[in-house]
Amino acid sequence: MTAPPRDPAARIRAALDRLAGDMPSLGVAVSGGGDSVALMRIIAEWARGRRIMVATVDHGLRPESEAEARQVGQAARALGLPHAALLWQRETEAGNLMAHARDARLRLLSAWAQRNELAAVALGHTADDQAETLMMRLARGSGIDGLAAMTEWRDAFGIRWLRPMLGVGRDELRDWLRARDIPWIEDPSNEKEEFERIRIRNAIAAMGLDIAALARAAAHIGEARDALSHYAALASQGAIIRNGALILPRRPFSDAPAEIRRRLLVAGCRWITGADYPPRRATLLHALNAMAAGSRVTLDGALIEPAGDRIRLSREPAAAMRAEPSEGPLWDNRWRITGLRPGQHVAALGLEALAQVNWRLSGLPRDEAAASPAIWQGGRLIAAPLLRPAPPLRVSPLRGATEFRRLVMAH
Structure with a gap:
């Protein structure tokens, strides 16, 4: 068996060839930290005519974040890559701030990638992230899915996410950057032990645990997950x-x-x-x-x-009734609607309107009929196309x- 190349950039390029070799365009999420800066530089060298774009999510959690996003933009443009700063507009402070920030980052990046017709977005997760995630989830008593390694790619939030650096350690990347005099931003929150990941990171270092071995363990659990x-x-x-x-x-x-x-x-x-x-x-x-x-x-x-x-x-039915009415073409994250006329909207049929459409003739169970998409004009029921055809109105499920x-x- 051939040993992987010692140069971390060579391993990342090989992963990019495997994951994105046939993609004409690619987005790169860059925070300014060492991992993502190295990813941006390596992708810029690897691109070979592909359209590459860079985005930084500014969560607004630290006073320096705006200036750091500008710094990433300058570094990207120096490589000839267009850059966008995506600002998170927080609506609430309730709940787990880090979880809200993670979801917001993915949603902002997904929307940016779809606007720019990018085939995927590359993220800077490393073997260290694998090891830390495994230990965090062990501490929470997670099951097989939680303990399994992050995969090299996944589809979520309407876009494909690539992780081409999972076979590379954080220290390797920083050595690679230092050897080329490439600066990066050190996030001071990486020293704050109130964050679970930082506590786990420090514990791994204090116990002298092998990052590569922990990442391999997560990969083995991933194989068990795939069998299940x-x-x-x-x-x-x-x-x-x-x-x-x-x-x-x-x-x-x-x-x-x-x-x-x-x-x-x-x-x-x-x-x-x-x-x-x-x-x-x-x-x-x-x-x-x-x-x-x-x-x-x-x-x-x-x-x-x-x-x-x-x-x-x-x-x-109650969940369908809570779904926001839509003027089309999508409703309740479940249905595609065509043929709507001006002033018409889609909302759940509801239990009270069942008698108006003689739902028993449709063959649908009562609750399914109540949760089905109906066409309304103001408060007046126009049609329930799933129960009875009503051309040119047409509804079709989004998933098969x-x-x-x-x-x-x-x-």
């Missing part, structure tokens, strides 16, 4: 998709181990709702226990009904069998 995903995919082979609902064969589901049932339910709920994240583990376990007892249950906006030899997952299989295998 394959088992779940086999258990879901008899799934039926009909009118925006998902129907699972009950026997393979019930006979599968608890972890496989959990994976199928997570995939099913995310398929129904379009959520970026799975339901919380405690609510998920409650739902599984209720299903084992033959009860129907709601979970994160999905309605789950075991009946006979099937398990039916559909949109919870391919998306469900992808969610079953999702990392």
Whole structure:
């Protein structure tokens, strides 16, 4: 077996060839820290005619952040790369600030990448990030999915994310930068032990743990996760998709181990709702226990009904009623609507309007009919196209069998 090249840049270029070799364009997220600055420099050298763009998310959490974003912009333009500073407009301070900041960063970068028609966005995660994440999640008692290594690529928030530096350590990258007199920004928050990741980073150093060995352990757990995903995919082979609902064969589901049932339910709920994240583990376990007892249950906006030899997952009517009305073309992150006329909008049909459309003739269960998209003009019901055809109005689900299989295998 050939040993990987000692030069970290060579390993990153090889990963870029593998992950993005056929992409005509690529975005790079650059904070100004050593990892992302090295990534930007290496991608600039690797680009070979590809369209490369750089973005920095300014979370506004430190007084220096605006100036640091400008500094990144200057470095990017010196390499001939266009740069955008994306400002996070915080609406609330409640909850986990770091989690809110992470989600905001991904959403801002995704919107920027889609506006600029970029094929993917490269992130500067390293082997050190793998090791730190593993230890953080061990401390929280995470399951296989939480402990598994970050993957080299994933699709989320409407864009593909690439991590070409997972095989490289943080110290290697800084040595590479120093050898070329390339400056980077040291974030003072990296010294603050009130942040969990910094406490874990310091603990790893204090115990003398091997970063590469921890990253390998996360990779091994990732292989176990992939095997479980394959088992779940086999258990879901008899799934039926009909009118925006998902129907699972009950026997393979019930006979599968608890972890496989959990994976199928997570995939099913995310398929129904379009959520970026799975339901919380405690609510998920409650739902599984209720299903084992033959009860129907709601979970994160999905309605789950075991009946006979099937398990039916559909949109919870109350969640559909809470969805914002839309003038098209998309509604409830579930449906695409065409044929709307001026002044018309889409909202849930609702239980009170069922009698107006004689829903029983549609063949849909009552709750599915109530959660279905209806066309309204002011407060007047115009049509319920899923229950009864109403040309030129047309509704079609955003997700089909391919998306469900992808969610079953999702990392």
